[in-house]
Amino acid sequence: MNKTSNRFRHLVWPLVSLALLLLFNAFFTDNFFKIEIKKQDSAQTVQAPAVPDNPPAPGTSWITPENYENSSDSAEAAAKTVDQAGQAAQAAAEPQQAPEKNDGKGVSIFGYYLYGTPIDILNQGAKVMVLAIGMTLVIATGGIDISVGAVMAIAGAIAALLISMLDAGSFPGASMGPAIYWIIPVVAALVLATLAGFWNGMLVAGFGIQPMVATLVLMVAGRGVAQLITDGQIITFDNPGLVFLCNGHALFLPFSVWIVVTMYVVAGLLTRKTALGLFIESVGNNERASRYAGIEARRIKWLTYVICGFCAGVAGLLAASNIKCADSNNAGLYLELDAILATVIGGTSMAGGRFFLSGSLVGAILIQTLTTTMYMKNVSPAIVAVPKAMVVIIVCLLQSPVFRAKVLSIFASKAAKGGVQ
Amino acid sequence: MKKFKFPMRYVPISATILVFFVVYLIGIISFDNFGSPKVFLDLFVDNAYLGIAAIGTALVILTGGIDLSVGSIIAFTSILIAKMIESGCNALWAIALALAIGILFGMLQGWLIHCFSLPPFLVTLAGMFFVRGCGFIVSEESIPIKNDRVFDFIQNDLSITLSKGLHLRFIVMLYIAVLIIAIIFSQRTRAGRSIYAIGDNELAATLMGIPVGRTKIMTYTIAGFCSALAGVVYAIYLKAGNPLNCVGLEMDAIAAVVIGGTLLTGGVGYVFGSLFGVLVLGLIQTLIIFDGRINSWWTRIIVGLLVLAFIFMQNLITKISKSKSKSH
Numbered sequence: 085m086n087k088t089s090n091r092f093r094h095l096v097w098p099l100v101s102l103a104l105l106l107l108f109n110a111f112f113t114d115n116f117f118k119i120e121i122k123k124q125d126s127a128q129t130v131q132a133p134a135v136p137d138n139p140p141a142p143g144t145s146w147i148t149p150e151n152y153e154n155s156s157d158s159a160e161a162a163a164k165t166v167d168q169a170g171q172a173a174q175a176a177a178e179p180q181q182a183p184e185k186n187d188g189k190g191v192s193i194f195g196y197y198l199y200g201t202p203i204d205i206l207n208q209g210a211k212v213m214v215l216a217i218g219m220t221l222v223i224a225t226g227g228i229d230i231s232v233g234a235v236m237a238i239a240g241a242i243a244a245l246l247i248s249m250l251d252a253g254s255f256p257g258a259s260m261g262p263a264i265y266w267i268i269p270v271v272a273a274l275v276l277a278t279l280a281g282f283w284n285g286m287l288v289a290g291f292g293i294q295p296m297v298a299t300l301v302l303m304v305a306g307r308g309v310a311q312l313i314t315d316g317q318i319i320t321f322d323n324p325g326l327v328f329l330c331n332g333h334a335l336f337l338p339f340s341v342w343i344v345v346t347m348y349v350v351a352g353l354l355t356r357k358t359a360l361g362l363f364i365e366s367v368g369n370n371e372r373a374s375r376y377a378g379i380e381a382r383r384i385k386w387l388t389y390v391i392c393g394f395c396a397g398v399a400g401l402l403a404a405s406n407i408k409c410a411d412s413n414n415a416g417l418y419l420e421l422d423a424i425l426a427t428v429i430g431g432t433s434m435a436g437g438r439f440f441l442s443g444s445l446v447g448a449i450l451i452q453t454l455t456t457t458m459y460m461k462n463v464s465p466a467i468v469a470v471p472k473a474m475v476v477i478i479v480c481l482l483q484s485p486v487f488r489a490k491v492l493s494i495f496a497s498k499a500a501k502g503g504v505q
Numbered sequence: 506m507k508k509f510k511f512p513m514r515y516v517p518i519s520a521t522i523l524v525f526f527v528v529y530l531i532g533i534i535s536f537d538n539f540g541s542p543k544v545f546l547d548l549f550v551d552n553a554y555l556g557i558a559a560i561g562t563a564l565v566i567l568t569g570g571i572d573l574s575v576g577s578i579i580a581f582t583s584i585l586i587a588k589m590i591e592s593g594c595n596a597l598w599a600i601a602l603a604l605a606i607g608i609l610f611g612m613l614q615g616w617l618i619h620c621f622s623l624p625p626f627l628v629t630l631a632g633m634f635f636v637r638g639c640g641f642i643v644s645e646e647s648i649p650i651k652n653d654r655v656f657d658f659i660q661n662d663l664s665i666t667l668s669k670g671l672h673l674r675f676i677v678m679l680y681i682a683v684l685i686i687a688i689i690f691s692q693r694t695r696a697g698r699s700i701y702a703i704g705d706n707e708l709a710a711t712l713m714g715i716p717v718g719r720t721k722i723m724t725y726t727i728a729g730f731c732s733a734l735a736g737v738v739y740a741i742y743l744k745a746g747n748p749l750n751c752v753g754l755e756m757d758a759i760a761a762v763v764i765g766g767t768l769l770t771g772g773v774g775y776v777f778g779s780l781f782g783v784l785v786l787g788l789i790q791t792l793i794i795f796d797g798r799i800n801s802w803w804t805r806i807i808v809g810l811l812v813l814a815f816i817f818m819q820n821l822i823t824k825i826s827k828s829k830s831k832s833h
Binding site for chain 1: 617620621622623624631634639642645748752756759763769800802803805809810
C-alpha cells in the first residue's frame with residue numbers, strides 16, 4: 085500500500101490540478117464533457133431513402149454532420165472505405181457513394197468514433213505528449229533539449245517538400261500512387277529528425293558540451309534549415325495519408341491518440357522492462373559513478389537525444405498534418421517549452437535522475453486542457469499565456485521541496501504559537 | 506615565469522573581436538560603401554536594443570542562470586508606452602512606469618529563483634509567457650507613437666551631428682553609456698565580483714560569506730531593468746509598440762553573449778564581449794542585406810554555426826586550463 089502510494093506520489097499534484105480544472109469546466113462550461121459517438125453509416129441509413137431519388141443529395145447531407153469537425157478532411161485510405169462499405173446498409177447505393185465517402189470524411193475503421201471536447205484535447209495535445217516522452221528521457225539524464233521545436237519544423241518541411249514533389253511526379257516512387265507513397269515523406273522526416281537528435285547527442289555526449297548550449301545551436305539554426313528546405317514558402321498538401329495522421333480516426337479515437345499510446349507503451353516497455361530506464365536514471369544521478377559501475381554513460385545519453393529527435397519528428401509530422409501545411413516559422417514554436425513544462429509538471433526533476441513518463445503525459449494533458457478551457461471561455465489565444473504561466477509557477481512551487489518546507493514551517497510555527505496560548 | 510604568455514581568459518573575447526574584424530573586412534572587400542561610417546553607425550542604431558538586452562542577459566549568465574523573458578519584456582514595454590501615450594499620458598511617466606515594471610518583474614523572478622530554488626530556466630520561461638500575454642492584454646494590435654513631444658525631442662534634439670548626414674543618435678549613446686556602467690559594475694564593484702564568484706561555484710561563494718541570495722536577486726532585477734530599457738529604446742527606434750515583436754529575441758541575446766565569449770555555465774566571460782557579439786550578429790545581417798542574393802535564412806544558420814564554434818573553443822580552453830591546474 086505504502087509502496088504504491090509512493091510510486092504514484094509524483095502524479096498527485098498534476099492530477100489534482102487537472103481534476104480542479106475539469107471540475108471548473110463541469111460547472112462553468114456547457115457541454116464540456118458531452119461526448120458523442122458518431123456513427124458514419126447511421127447518417128447514411130437515415131439519409132438512405134433519398135438515395136434513389138437524388139443521388140448527389142445523400143453525398144452532401146452525408147458530409148454535413150461532419151462539417152463542423154473538419155470538413156476538408158480529404159479522403160481516406162482505400163482500405164478503410166472498404167470497411168465502411170461493408171457496414172453500409174444499402175448495397176445498391178454503394179457505387180454512387182463510394183467517391184463521396186472518399187472525399188468527405190476521413191475517418192474510422194469501424195465506422196464509429198467519439199467526438200467531443202475531451203477527445204479534442206487529446207488530439208490537440210498529442211504533439212506535446214509525444215515531445216514530452218522524448219524530453220522526459222533527456223531530462224532524466226540531467227540534460228535538456230531546447231531544439232525540438234526547430235526539429236519539428238525541419239521534419240514538417242521535409243515531409244511537405246517530398247509530398248509536393250511526389251504529387252508533381254518529380255520524385256522516384258510517385259508511380260506507387262498517393263495512397264502508398266505518403267510513407268516516403270513520413271520516413272524521410274523521421275530519419276532526418278532522428279539525425280538531428282543524433283547531432284545533439286554527438287555534441288552533448290560525444291564532445292561533452294553542456295546540453296542547453298549544445299541544443300541551442302540547433303534551435304537557432306534549425307528554423308533556418310527548415311526555411312531553406314521549403315525555400316521560405318509555406319508548402320501545403322492534401323495527401324490523404326499524411327492528413328490522416330492528425331485528422332483521421334481509428335478505433336473510436338483520433339489516430340494521433342493511438343500514435344501517442346503506441347509511443348508511450350514502447351517507451352514504457354523499453355525503460356521499465358529493460359535495464360535502460362535504470363541506466364538512464366543512474367546516468368542522471370551521477371554520470372561518473374555510473375561509468376565506473378560499467379554503464380556506457382555516453383552512449384546512454386546519446387541514445388536519449390536520438391529518441392528525443394525521433395519524437396520531435398513524429399510531433400513535427402502531426403503538426404504539419406494537423407494544418408495540412410509546413411510553416412517553418414511557426415511549426416512547433418515554443419513547443420519545446422511546453423514539452424519541458426509538461427515533463428516538469430509530471431514530477432521529473434530538472435536535475436535528472438528520476439523520470440515519470442506517465443506524469444509527463446498528465447502534464448501535457450493538463451497544459452492542453454488549460455488552453456482549451458481558455459478558448460472555450462472566449463479568452464483571446466494571445467492572452468492564454470498569462471494563466472498558463474501562473475499555473476506553471478504554482479505547480480512548480482507545489483513541487484519544490486523548499487516551498488513545501490517553508491509553508492510547513494509557517495504552519496508549524498502557527499500551530500506552536502496556538503499551542504502556547 | 507610565463508610573463509609574456511597571453512592569458513587564457515582573454516582568448517575567447519579576442520577571438521570575438523577577431524571574428525568581428527574579419528567579417529567587417531570581408532564586407533569592405535566585397536561591397537563598395539560597406540566601410541562607410543554610416544553603415545557602421547547603423548549597426549549600432551539597429552542593434553542598440555538588442556545590445557542593452559544582451560547586457561542583462563550577460564550578467565544573468567555570469568551567475569550561472571538564464572533569462573528567457575527578455576523578448577517578451579521588450580514587446581510589453583514598447584506596447585505599454587505606446588498605449589499610455591495614445592491615451593494622453595506624458596511619455597516620461599510612461600517610460601518611468603515601464604522601467605519600474607521591468608525592475609519589479611526582474612526582482613520577482615529573482616526572488617522565485619532564489620527563495621524556492623526553482624530552476625531559472627522554468628521561472629523565466631513562465632515569465633516569458635506571462636509578460637507576452639500581458640502585452641496582448643494592453644493591446645492586441647500595433648500602436649504607433651505619433652506627435653509626442655518627448656519622443657520628438659529625443660529623436661531630433663538629442664542626437665549629435667558628427668558630420669553631414671551622420672548623426673550619433675540618442676539610443677546609441679544610451680547603449681554605450683549603459684555598457685560602460687555595466688562593465689565598471691561587473692569588474693570594479695564588490696557586487697560585480699560576487700556575480701563571478703557565484704557563477705563559478707555557488708557553494709564556495711556561500712561559504713565565503715558572499716550574499717548569494719541578494720546578489721542573485723539583484724542580477725535578475727538588473728536584467729529586468731535592462732530588458733525594460735531595451736523596450737524603451739525599441740519604442741524610440743520604431744516609434745511604435747507591437748505586442749508581437751521580438752519573439753525569440755532572448756535567443757539572439759543569448760547567442761550574442763555566447764559569441765561574446767561568455768561561458769553559459771557561468772563565472773567566465775566579460776560584459777564587454779556582448780558588444781562584439783551583438784555587432785557580429787548585426788554585421789552578418791548587414792552582409793546578407795548587402796548581398797541580396799543569399800536567402801536571409803542563412804543568417805540563422807550562420808549564427809548557429811558561430812555559436813557552435815565558440816562553444817567548441819570554450820570547451821577546449823576549459824579542458825586546457827583544467828589539465829594545467831592538475832599538472833601544477
